[in-house]
Amino acid sequence: MMQDHWFEGLADHLGSAYLRYSFTKGTVAECDHLFDVLSLNAGMRVLDVGCGPGRHAHELARRGVEVYGIDISQAFIDLARTGAPEGATFERRDARELVDADDLHRAFDAVICLCQGAFGLMTASDGPSDAERSGVDGNAVVFSGLAACLKAGGRLALSAFSSYFVVQAQAKGEYPSDFDANSGVNHERTEIRNPDGVGAEVDLWTACYTPRELRLLCALYGLEAESISSVEPGAYGSDLPHVDSPEFLLVAHRM
Numbered sequence: 721m722m723q724d725h726w727f728e729g730l731a732d733h734l735g736s737a738y739l740r741y742s743f744t745k746g747t748v749a750e751c752d753h754l755f756d757v758l759s760l761n762a763g764m765r766v767l768d769v770g771c772g773p774g775r776h777a778h779e780l781a782r783r784g785v786e787v788y789g790i791d792i793s794q795a796f797i798d799l800a801r802t803g804a805p806e807g808a809t810f811e812r813r814d815a816r817e818l819v820d821a822d823d824l825h826r827a828f829d830a831v832i833c834l835c836q837g838a839f840g841l842m843t844a845s846d847g848p849s850d851a852e853r854s855g856v857d858g859n860a861v862v863f864s865g866l867a868a869c870l871k872a873g874g875r876l877a878l879s880a881f882s883s884y885f886v887v888q889a890q891a892k893g894e895y896p897s898d899f900d901a902n903s904g905v906n907h908e909r910t911e912i913r914n915p916d917g918v919g920a921e922v923d924l925w926t927a928c929y930t931p932r933e934l935r936l937l938c939a940l941y942g943l944e945a946e947s948i949s950s951v952e953p954g955a956y957g958s959d960l961p962h963v964d965s966p967e968f969l970l971v972a973h974r975m
Contacts, residue, residue: 725814727841730912730922731772731793737915738796739773743835746954751779753956754832757947757971758875760785764829767869769815769862770837774800774808781808788828790815792838815839816846816858818865825868833878835953836926838862840880843905843925859927860937867941870974876943878970879951881906883928884963904928931961934970943972 731738738744754760754776762784768777771789773796781787782805790813791797800810815838818824833839842858866876886906889895897908906926911919931948938945949958950965961968 725792725841725846726843726923726925728793728795730924731791732795733914733920733922734912735795735915736773736799737913739775743953744775746956747775747779749954750834750956751776751783754780754877755783758830758832758877760830765827767824767828767831767866768837769818769831769833769866770835770839770841771800771810772796772835772837774804774810776832776834777808777810778803778805781805815862815865816842819861819868821865821869826871828869828874829871830875830877831866831869833862833866833876835879836881839866839878840927840929841925842927860940863937864941867943867974870943872974875946875971875973878934878972879967880929880934880970881926882950882961882963882966882968883930884961885966886928888963899928904933929968931968934968938970938972942975944975945970945972947971 764785766780766785766787768787768789771777771791774789777787777789787808789800789810792814794812797810797812839859839862846858883904886899890899897906899906904927906928908924909921910924911921913919934948935945948961949969950962951967951969952965956969
């Protein structure tokens with residue numbers, strides 16, 4: 721197991737309070753869209769990377785899909801296992817290690833990585849520690865691992881924070897954060913509260929992307945982009961990319 725990631729402490733403090741946030745309330749609608757764009761059917765196998773407390777995995781399993789969820793936070797994995805429906809299993813694993821996870825390669829009909837679940841949460845210090853990949857961007861390593869876990873023809877659904885949105889919102893004074901134009905990483909300081917209402921000041925780092933960068937990642941790791949749409953939590957759809965939406969949803973398949 722690689723060294724601990726900064727997100728673990730944040731997740732430990734949040735615990736079940738994570739599910740109080742408004743961005744977690746659109747799970748059913750998001751899964752409706754995923755079933756459509758990923759051509760899911762009961763009995764298919766889905767890998768949920770950065771599954772958090774398991775909200776998408778639970779909903780997909782209720783629809784007959786076999787879901788394996790992974791997250792670096794043991795606190796979130798414990799929550800995901802609580803009341804998990806049949807067909808949903810969870811394990812603490814580091815998404816950066818998927819690229820070397822031979823037991824998972826070419827094993828899934830679809831892979832989902834949503835709501836900055838692993839992909840997008842890597843800073844310059846969160847890349848691989850092994851000498852062979854030293855200096856490689858950690859988000860690229862996560863992306864390559866997602867691709868490796870797909871069967872031929874299998875589909876990926878991945879959400880990524882929009883560089884366009886961050887820059888525009890900051891220019892309007894609507895988003896108090898620091899965006900590093902060189903690295904494409906946005907940093908903000910915010911307060912989160914645990915289930916008892918106790919607050920903690922935390923740092924959040926989120927890598928931001930343009931549609932072109934997402935297509936280039938696909939080409940680099942053997943995927944073909946089918947669509948990129950501008951979305952918001954709970955409002956997944958087919959809108960063409962624009963600057964007013966915080967996330968892009970990439971749908972791609974393994975060639």
